[in-house]
Amino acid sequence: MARVFxxxxxxxxxxxxxxxxxxxxxxxxxxxxxxxxxxxxxGKEFMGIAAAAEADLRELMAIPANYKVxxxxxxxxxxxxxxxxxxxRGKASADYVHTGEWAKKAIKAAKTFCxxxxxxxxxxxxxxxxxxxSGWKLDKDAAYVHYTANETIGGVEFQWxxxxxxxxxxxxxxxxxxxxxxxxxxxxxxxxxxxxxxGPAGLTIVIVRDDLVGKAQxxxxxxxxxxxxVDADSMYNTPPTYSIYIAGLVFQxxxxxxGIAAMEQKxxxxxxxxxxxxxxxxxxxxxxxxxxxxxxxVPFTLKDAALDEEFLKxxxxxxxxxxxxxxxxxxxxxxxxxxxxxxxxxxxxxxxxDFEKSHG
Ligand SMILES: *Cc1c(COP(=O)(O)O)cnc(C)c1O
Numbered sequence: 001m002a003r004v005f006x007x008x009x010x011x012x013x014x015x016x017x018x019x020x021x022x023x024x025x026x027x028x029x030x031x032x033x034x035x036x037x038x039x040x041x042x043g044k045e046f047m048g049i050a051a052a053a054e055a056d057l058r059e060l061m062a063i064p065a066n067y068k069v070x071x072x073x074x075x076x077x078x079x080x081x082x083x084x085x086x087x088x089r090g091k092a093s094a095d096y097v098h099t100g101e102w103a104k105k106a107i108k109a110a111k112t113f114c115x116x117x118x119x120x121x122x123x124x125x126x127x128x129x130x131x132x133x134s135g136w137k138l139d140k141d142a143a144y145v146h147y148t149a150n151e152t153i154g155g156v157e158f159q160w161x162x163x164x165x166x167x168x169x170x171x172x173x174x175x176x177x178x179x180x181x182x183x184x185x186x187x188x189x190x191x192x193x194x195x196x197x198x199g200p201a202g203l204t205i206v207i208v209r210d211d212l213v214g215k216a217q218x219x220x221x222x223x224x225x226x227x228x229x230v231d232a233d234s235m236y237n238t239p240p241t242y243s244i245y246i247a248g249l250v251f252q253x254x255x256x257x258x259g260i261a262a263m264e265q266k267x268x269x270x271x272x273x274x275x276x277x278x279x280x281x282x283x284x285x286x287x288x289x290x291x292x293x294x295x296x297x298v299p300f301t302l303k304d305a306a307l308d309e310e311f312l313k314x315x316x317x318x319x320x321x322x323x324x325x326x327x328x329x330x331x332x333x334x335x336x337x338x339x340x341x342x343x344x345x346x347x348x349x350x351x352x353x354d355f356e357k358s359h360g
Contacts, residue, residue: 005344008322009152009297009335010175011195018249036245041238050239053248060251060260063184063207070206070226071234071244076102076174076193079204080109083146083170083189086226088114090217091143095119095167097136100127100151101328102172110146117142127154129289133162144168144188150176150294152196153326155286155333157294161186168212175296177205178254179338180264188212197296197337199247202240254338263338270336270345271295277349283356301331307359308332318351320344 006013029036032045039046054069063069072078083106084094093115096107099122110116119138120131138145145164150157152175161183162169168188177192184190189208195201206226214227222228228236254263275293278286278300286293286300302308308324311332315323325331336345 002319004319004321005340005347006321007334007336007340007344007348009196009326009333010193011201012197012335012337013339014199014246015250015253015339018246018253021249022246037242039241041235041241046241046245049241049245049248050234053244053251056248056251056255057205060178060254061182061184061207066210067184068206068208068210068213068226068230070208070229071239071247072204072206072229073202073240075201075204076172076191077105077109079172079191079206080106081112082206082220082224082226083144083191084110084113085220085224086216087168087170087189087212088143088217089212089215091141093117093139093142095136095139095142095145095164097121097131097145097147097162098123099130099148099156100154101326102151102153102174103146103148106146106148106172114143119145122156125289126287127151127156128287128292130156130158130292133160136162138164138167140165140167142167144170146170146172148172150174150296152297152335153299153329153333155288155294155297155299156292157296159291168209175335175337176294178260178263179267179296181260194243194247196335197339199250200243203243203247205247250339266342267295267336267338270340270342271298273342273345273349274298274334274336277352281356281360283360284352296337297333297335299325299329299331299333301325304359305330310359311355314355315348315351318347320348320351323348 095117097120098118107116117139120136122129122131145167149171170189173190174192175196178197191206194203213230278284283303284300323332325333
């Protein structure tokens with residue numbers, strides 16, 4: 001059976017080579033006679049897999065030694081809560097930048113724990129841009145500043161890193177991590193659910209500067225305390241072992257393919273192909289401010305929404321799935337993470353052109 005081009009926003013496509021390797025190793029990992037799924041998380045085989053995954057991620061992202069890397073569960077959504085619980089450190093408020101659906105959820109969760117200052121919002125233009133930092137009303141006494149690097153639903157991505165001085169910068173990087181180089185030293189904490197651009201659902205990666213760990217007031221329940229997971233090397237309880245293994249294979253795949261700098265060039269080229277076509281025709285549209293367009297998630301609409309169903313059906317018959325836009329915004333969305341080959345985007349643009357010719 002032929003594999004499809006899967007444009008899902010998440011859980012998303014994985015590199016075919018990674019899936020093949022996982023299939024090869026399914027019954028017998030490296031002569032151990034067992035599947036990774038069956039291994040004790042405290043055994044030397046799995047400890048080796050987890051250590052290699054962390055080392056490879058550190059190398060790929062050039063993570064400085066004073067940052068901890070955690071492999072947790074609960075998704076980005078649990079981080080919406082763990083962040084205020086751990087990083088308020090006795091302070092009363094935190095600053096949040098409101099850029100769309102995911103920022104909104106982060107803000108709502110934080111409001112349970114502290115005063116949230118929305119220091120900038122793109123709501124005035126239906127969340128179609130990334131607010132310039134010159135307009136942010138930052139509070140120097142805020143515990144931290146939170147922003148969403150890439151709004152997966154709206155297709156808005158920050159092409160720059162905010163500068164928040166001594167106030168720790170916290171970033172939801174769920175849908176753009178590993179898609180472009182990032183200067184980790186500018187951040188207090190970065191988090192990402194794995195199911196967009198890393199690996200299978202069930203794993204969440206947190207990269208946190210070590211001086212921010214263990215300062216929570218009051219001391220949180222153990223499972224919600226970063227310190228618990230730092231002290232236990234992410235093995236306080238059973239970690240999502242198989243997801244960590246697949247993420248590790250993805251990290252090796254990234255290293256083999258030139259690392260994140262090479263991935264960025266591919267992502268620029270893939271997204272440019274799609275945006276250039278969208279801009280060349282009035283048949284389709286994308287509402288996002290050009291400078292803030294996402295390289296990972298490209299929402300677009302057909303001028304005539306009555307053609308949406310037919311568009312999706314035709315795409316499916318050509319082996320392209322999951323192009324339906326998020327229910328909150330409608331239209332279409334093509335998610336083109338690292339694992340989406342350039343051929344997939346080219347096939348989509350060819351199809352869009354043909355569809356326009358027959359329906360325009
Ligand atoms: C998908 C997503 C989330 C939610 O992730 P879960 O793992 O489902 O909790 C949060 N933020 C962004 C930017 C996302 O893309």
